[in-house]
Amino acid sequence: MLILTNGRVITQDQNNPYIENGAVVIKKEKIVAIGNTEEILKKYPDEEIIDVENKIIMPGIINTHHHIYSAFARGMASKGKAPKDFIEILEGLWWKIDKKLTLEDLKYSAYTTYIDCIKNGVTTVFDHNASPYAVKNSLFTIANVAQKLGLRTCLCYEVSDRDGEEILKDGIDENINFIKEYNNNSQNMIKGMFGLHAAFTLSDESLAMCREKMKGINAGYHVHVAEGKADLEDSLKKYGKRVVERLNEFGILGKKTLAVHCIHVDDNELNILKNTDTYVVHNPESNMGNAVGCQPFLKLFEKGIITGLGTDGYTSDMFESMKVANIIHKHVNQNPSVAWGEVPEAMFKNNRKIAGEYFEGELGILKEGALADVIVVDYDPLTPLTENNINSHILFGMMGRSVVTTIINGKVVMKDRKLIEIDEKEIFKQSRTVAQKLWDRM
Template sequence: MFIIGNGRLITHDELNPFFHNGAVVVEGNKVIEVGETESIRKKYPEDEFIDARGQLIMPGMINTHHHIYSAFARGMTSTGPAPKNFVDILENMWWKVDKNLELEDVKYSALTTYIDSVKNGVTTVFDHHASPMAAKDSLFTIAEAAKEIGIRTCLCYEVSDRDGIEILEEGIKENTDFIRHYNTGDQNMIKGMFGMHASFTLSSESLDKCVKAMEGLDAGYHIHTAEAIDDLYDSQEKYSKRVVERLDEYGLLGEKSIAVHCIHVDEVEMGILKRNGTQVVHNPESNMGNAVGCSPALELISKGINVGLGTDGYTSDMFESMKVANIIHKHVKKDPAVAWGETPQMVFENNRRIVAKYFEGNIGVLKEGAVADIIVADYDPLTPMDETNYNGHILFGLMGRSVNTTIIDGKIVMKDRKLVGIDEERVMKESREHASKMWQRLNG
């Protein structure tokens, strides 16, 4: 048992949201108690005390849509023509990257992405993976990397038609094998979903195969949904339906499913998402970078749809994604008054609801009985901070690199910005070597 205290404590518990000098008592993987540091130390005088030294203590961040496979694209020079639209970006960049990943590349993409996540205070990651020439065992390889780092993760493989039927069937099998292995039993650190790329890269026959393979399995689907206008046009031209309507027809939507982006959706589709209780994830930086438009996240939330926040591989820093989510809607709507409430709601409330569909326990809050996912950030506010304004302090005062301690499932994974038991220098060196070889294959 240990105590982490002597810091400004944000709990995200409605009953006790903030302590000016708070402490959290951890036993095993659970929070036993929270309260003022002085009273906690008197009650538990013999237990180890970790001094936050006046810094900010809060629940770990949650990323509900990431792309580990994209890690090796960082710094890579593109030899193709400049993209003119989203499909160009996919064909000339991402589909070349994923096709050139070998299983060892997948391993180091995962290790480095999880290290980056931990260093940015992220304690749970939902990932959407693709490596068509190394689909078999890819999710199991990523899972082993997650275990090594000590992070909680929910994984899926991106099934699509673009590389032929044999690879499509390998992707289907990787998803179902992984779900069968990890979604049973009482372990609570790794889970699986069934991943799909998008409606426009999946034929009716392929969707039938996916649905049949999922019979009897306790998991939902994780699919890019109406991200670019091309996805909508494809669905209308081939099937005379909008994207969400098509996915609904195949039974792919529901409380355990994640429809990523949902940019080009209309009122009818919003109604379908609401009726099915489908989870939606907003990824503002990626949407801006790909020039696909701005998600109607505020409208979705106003209709009672649970919209979480992710990064789509653009970054592993959820504080950064939170900042952009706050300003993109102001910019698009030309209204500085919007997104103040919805942004923290997506990060601190709605992401918790998504996590709860797959992981047991109360994750993303610090109160008695909750899972002990805790971060400490180096932040000394220059203005008063309390339960009425801490979201403003988080938005404008913090970034992922402010985090110096990360505790996941009651275990100290990072302390003083160094991961415990991980040779980061070796991992990064080997990652660079694998990335260099992958670049040579891609450009060779």
């Protein structure tokens, strides 16, 4: 067993939200006890101890929408014209990069992104991959990296018409093969979803094909929904329907599906999302960076739609996304009193619910019987920290790089900012070499 002691424990358990001088006891992949340090040590006197020295102990963070494949765009010079809208960003950057990706690129994109996640306290990642000329085994390549690093992840490949029918079918097969391999076995670290790019890059025939292939498959869809106006305009022009309406007609929505973004949606579409129990994921930094608009986040909550928080590849720091989510809705609504409750609910409660659709056991919470995904954050509060002001301290006092220790499934994968049994410097050195080769091909 392993015991974290002398910590300020933020549990995310409403029945026991905060312990001032707390300890967490871990046995194998589960938390077996939580309580006051002195009492815990009396009960478990001879176990391995990590004294966190009054730092914060809290649940590992869940990111419900990421893009590992986008990693090598960082620092890359743009050779085209400056984009004026979202479609030009897609055509001028992302759809050029994804066509050049190899399995080696994906391998090192996964290594470096997952390491960044671990170092930012993210222990579970839902990723959405695109590599049209390296589709086969792309998800298995990424999963292999996650297994080596010990990170929990749910993967999918984005099916799209834009690269032709053969690649579309390859994407369908990669999703189905991966889901069959990982969703029907006993392990609880790697799972799969069926990825779709977006409605505007999928014909009715393609959506029908995807639906047919998903019959009897234990997974939902992971799809970008009404992210830019072009998605809505395309749907209205070609099909006379709004995006959510069209996806619903093809059975894409439902209990295990992630509808990512949902910016350009109307009230009827929100009702559809609610009535189908579809999950929505908010990505505030990416939306601002792409200038696509602001999700009607507060209205989603009013409707009772379970909305989580992701990063969309923009960053791996979920604390950062939480900060931006908090202020963007105040700014857009011109009301400084909104989003205080909804944002932490999205990050800490709703992301937990989304993860619960794919992983057995409780994630995102510290309590007896929960999965032992735990982080230690180097934060010494300058004002009293109590169960009534936890979210304020997280929002204004913590950031991803404040995380010093990350434990996933009961295993210490990072301690004192150093990954265990992983040569991080060598991986990043190789990554720079591989990235340069990609840039040279662009």
